[in-house]
Amino acid sequence: MIACYARGGGLGHLTRLRSFLHTLAVDDEVVVLSDSPFAADPRVSSGWTVRPASADLAALAPDELVVDAFPAGLKGELTRIPSGIRVTHLARLLRWDAYRLLLPGDAPRFDRTFLLEPLDPAHEAHLRAVSDEVATLTLADPPCEPLDVHGWVIVHSGPDAETLELLAYARDMAAMEGASPPLTLISPRRPDGLPPGVAHLDAYPACPPGPGVERVVTAGGFNAVRQFAPWQDRHRILPFPRTLDDQYTRATRARAPARAR
Missing domain, CATH: 3.40.50 (Rossmann fold)
Structure with a gap:
């Protein structure tokens, strides 16, 4: 089972996760940890189990945790990840001077980090220091019909x-x-x-x-x-x-x- 940590109230985290899971052709059970109201839309979350972002990771016991956008969570709340869980980070551009102030002293380490777009150099340097593997990844969206609007x-x-x-x-x-x-x-x-x-x-x-x-x-x-x-x-x-x-x-x-x- 794959758990995806996507704390935040918007639609962006969920859309990015849809694309990521499609790009890697993930066919495991997916549990998305999110408080976004958009997670209730079946067009967005079809095939997922949605749990609150505060769900207990140890109780879920996923094989892998995917941490979206913020390397230590939205407000630096993501620290102790239970052992035995493979941790993947999806990195996008941040205002690093603002976010780095939220990093806890025991920020998570990652088995792998995917760079989804060019980052601030200091942001990328941090991720390389806390990741066993860093690679770029170009996302692909699930196929859908074109938007038929004039x-x-x-x-x-x-x-x-x-x-x-x-x-x-x-x-x-x-x-x-x-x-x-x-x-x-x-x-x-x-x-x-x-x-x-x-x-x-x-x-x-x-x-x-x-x-x-x-x-x-x-x-x-x-x-x-x-x-x-x-x-x-x-x-x-x-x-x-x-x-x-x-x-x-x-x-x-x-x-x-x-x-x-």
């Missing part, structure tokens, strides 16, 4: 204020380009204050885009930037400030090839 799509799981800011960004772009595309918000919920004329669709996953999708607007989260990379000519990114995730650096990296062409 016009521009805005993809975000919230909060509402950010969703509306992304919509305003898309409308401003359209006005500057002299365009009037149909706008569709792809989001788990319809936010209060959704402007008239903007359609709402609760679709998961929201990628790949179908042939009718002319533009994709997202924040700078790991999954959005990675998943829409093959359609970079259609993808526009508006990063948001995060306590621990560095969306600005990720967005800058994603834009760099487009500027070089």
Whole structure:
């Protein structure tokens, strides 16, 4: 049995785990330790058993523990991992100067760490010091039907204020380009204050885009930037400030090839 530690209230951890388990073709029983409300959505968690992030690892007795994104948990709470469990870490870009202050003195060691994107050098140095093996890994998503929407799509799981800011960004772009595309918000919920004329669709996953999708607007989260990379000519990114995730650096990296062409 594989346990996946994904403490956090958002959708990103769960989407990344779906891709990781598919990429490695994991066919063992999967228990996901998460308090995210999105874990209750069968489109996200089908085939998993979901337990609270505070579940007792010793009682679960998994063969392997997968620790997503934060090497010692969201707030540095992950310390003593019972012996006999293989520990794998999935590493993405963090604001390392902020996160390293949360590291406990007995931070976990890892049998293997997968680097899912380039990290801050000090972050990578820490992981190499606490990992027996470090390798890069390119994630692949489970196959799904393309998103069959015409016009521009805005993809975000919230909060509402950010969703509306992304919509305003898309409308401003359209006005500057002299365009009037149909706008569709792809989001788990319809936010209060959704402007008239903007359609709402609760679709998961929201990628790949179908042939009718002319533009994709997202924040700078790991999954959005990675998943829409093959359609970079259609993808526009508006990063948001995060306590621990560095969306600005990720967005800058994603834009760099487009500027070089």
